[in-house]
Amino acid sequence: MFVDETKLKIASGKGGDGAVCFRHEKYLEKGGPSGGDGGDGGSIIFVADKNMNTLLSLRYKRIIVAQNGENGKIKNMSGKKGEDVIIHVPEGTMIYNENTNELLCDLTHDKEERVLLKGGKGGLGNQHFATSRNQAPTFAEPGELGKELFIRLELKVLADVGLVGYPSVGKSTLISVISEAKPKIAAYHFTTLQPNLGMVYVKDGRSFVCADLPGLIEGASQGLGLGFQFLKHIERTKVIIHILDGEKVNGSLFEDYEKIRLELENYDPEILKKSEIIVINKSDSEYAEDNTELFKMEYKEKYKKDPEIYVISALERKNLDPLLYRAADLLDYENSKIEEEKVVETEPENYKEYTFKPKKDKGFEVTKDWENMVYSVQGPRIDEIMRYYKEDSDQSVMWVTRNLRKLGIEEELKKIGCKDGDLVRIGSIEFEFNE
Ligand SMILES: Nc1nc2c(ncn2[C@@H]2O[C@H](COP(=O)(O)OP(=O)(O)OP(=O)(O)O)[C@@H](O)[C@H]2O)c(=O)[nH]1
Numbered sequence: 037m038f039v040d041e042t043k044l045k046i047a048s049g050k051g052g053d054g055a056v057c058f059r060h061e062k063y064l065e066k067g068g069p070s071g072g073d074g075g076d077g078g079s080i081i082f083v084a085d086k087n088m089n090t091l092l093s094l095r096y097k098r099i100i101v102a103q104n105g106e107n108g109k110i111k112n113m114s115g116k117k118g119e120d121v122i123i124h125v126p127e128g129t130m131i132y133n134e135n136t137n138e139l140l141c142d143l144t145h146d147k148e149e150r151v152l153l154k155g156g157k158g159g160l161g162n163q164h165f166a167t168s169r170n171q172a173p174t175f176a177e178p179g180e181l182g183k184e185l186f187i188r189l190e191l192k193v194l195a196d197v198g199l200v201g202y203p204s205v206g207k208s209t210l211i212s213v214i215s216e217a218k219p220k221i222a223a224y225h226f227t228t229l230q231p232n233l234g235m236v237y238v239k240d241g242r243s244f245v246c247a248d249l250p251g252l253i254e255g256a257s258q259g260l261g262l263g264f265q266f267l268k269h270i271e272r273t274k275v276i277i278h279i280l281d282g283e284k285v286n287g288s289l290f291e292d293y294e295k296i297r298l299e300l301e302n303y304d305p306e307i308l309k310k311s312e313i314i315v316i317n318k319s320d321s322e323y324a325e326d327n328t329e330l331f332k333m334e335y336k337e338k339y340k341k342d343p344e345i346y347v348i349s350a351l352e353r354k355n356l357d358p359l360l361y362r363a364a365d366l367l368d369y370e371n372s373k374i375e376e377e378k379v380v381e382t383e384p385e386n387y388k389e390y391t392f393k394p395k396k397d398k399g400f401e402v403t404k405d406w407e408n409m410v411y412s413v414q415g416p417r418i419d420e421i422m423r424y425y426k427e428d429s430d431q432s433v434m435w436v437t438r439n440l441r442k443l444g445i446e447e448e449l450k451k452i453g454c455k456d457g458d459l460v461r462i463g464s465i466e467f468e469f470n471e
Pocket residue numbers: 202203204205206207208209210220221222223224225226227228229249250251252283317318319320321348349350351352
């Protein structure tokens with residue numbers, strides 16, 4: 037199993053602030069309040085997409101930010117909603133909160149959608165705050181802030197393409213030049229002891245997971261060499277790249293080819309039904325040409341048709357692109373066969389928002405100043421709310437009081453002993469505590 041993984045920060049947009057304005061009417065200094073509402077901030081939405089198979093498109097992104105909502109405008113006009121960002125990911129993508137490791141969602145079906153971060157709500161304009169006592173409110177609600185989250189996306193993938201062949205034919209060298217995998221490479225047999233997986237990106241934008249497997253030898257299916265225990269990996273791949281050693285001096289490549297095919301068949305005859313690509317590696321060697329010609333002859337003699345061969349040099353990175361295109365084509369073909377057989381069992385659940393667990397950090401702190409007998413409330417959330425405090429505006433005072441209450445400052449004050457009549461300082465204002 038190979039895990040394609042990527043981490044990034046996502047941020048939803050801030051809601052636009054409500055506007056404070058008044059209608060201008062002839063002979064009247066101030067008409068009725070006409071401040072429009074702020075637009076909601078854009079959300080960050082993830083959608084599963086069956087046409088994707090890697091997280092490549094997100095690999096180089098560090099942060100994805102949705103648009104802020106527009107502030108409210110004059111003449112009761114609302115601000116525009118911030119645009120959502122819709123992020124497509126392959127089916128099976130699991131999204132974690134990177135800081136807590138909590139699984140936020142598991143997108144399993146095509147078109148399944150999750151609103152991971154909802155944009156902040158737009159604030160109400162002053163048109164909503166007129167009362168019989170106050171016909172000219174100078175207060176409008178601020179837009180809610182956007183949210184931020186550091187996430188990790190994980191996609192568990194099985195290898196799509198397996199590299200098989202005798203030891204030392206250059207399997208590890210090939211994977212090291214077509215992917216970021218960095219396996220051990222050496223001139224002795226059985227260098228590779230465990231499968232190495234790598235993500236291969238084809239120049240036309242397609243990609244697949246490739247497995248470099250330990251070398252096989254005659255008798256592998258009976259447990260000889262290292263091959264046997266790893267044949268199960270080949271069983272799960274959809275396409276096989278069978279690599280032959282173009283540098284071979286004694287013996288025929290066709291014999292090698294047939295021996296490996298026999299081992300695969302002995303292990304599981306189904307393996308031979310998979311799409312296969314024949315590769316002759318080490319084309320830079322002086323023996324490669326003769327070996328290739330001989331292989332073609334012997335193959336035709338037995339199978340009565342010309343083989344399709346890719347002659348490459350992994351070491352010198354020669355002729356690799358046609359091989360990768362072919363592998364991607366065959367994989368598409370194999371996947372289309374699987375697609376026809378696939379049945380979707382359950383209906384996708386749409387639009388579930390990630391609900392934030394209450395943070396340990398409340399965003400404020402209450403302390404007691406013994407000398408002056410004052411309780412003090414401070415913190416970033418308090419500063420944020422107090423920006424909207426206007427002494428001469430009832431609505432502003434009400435809004436601020438309501439939002440401070442929502443934060444839970446009363447409970448915190450009581451916890452440290454604050455009683456009715458005690459003095460409390462919040463920002464620049466002081467008042468008597470009154471439950
Ligand atoms: N000349 C030449 N040598 C190559 C080429 N590809 C690989 N080799 C050499 O062949 C040797 C074996 O390469 P590996 O990539 O380790 O072979 P392997 O198939 O992974 O071998 P095992 O892990 O033992 O099964 C190393 O010395 C490589 O440098 C090539 O294209 N040309």
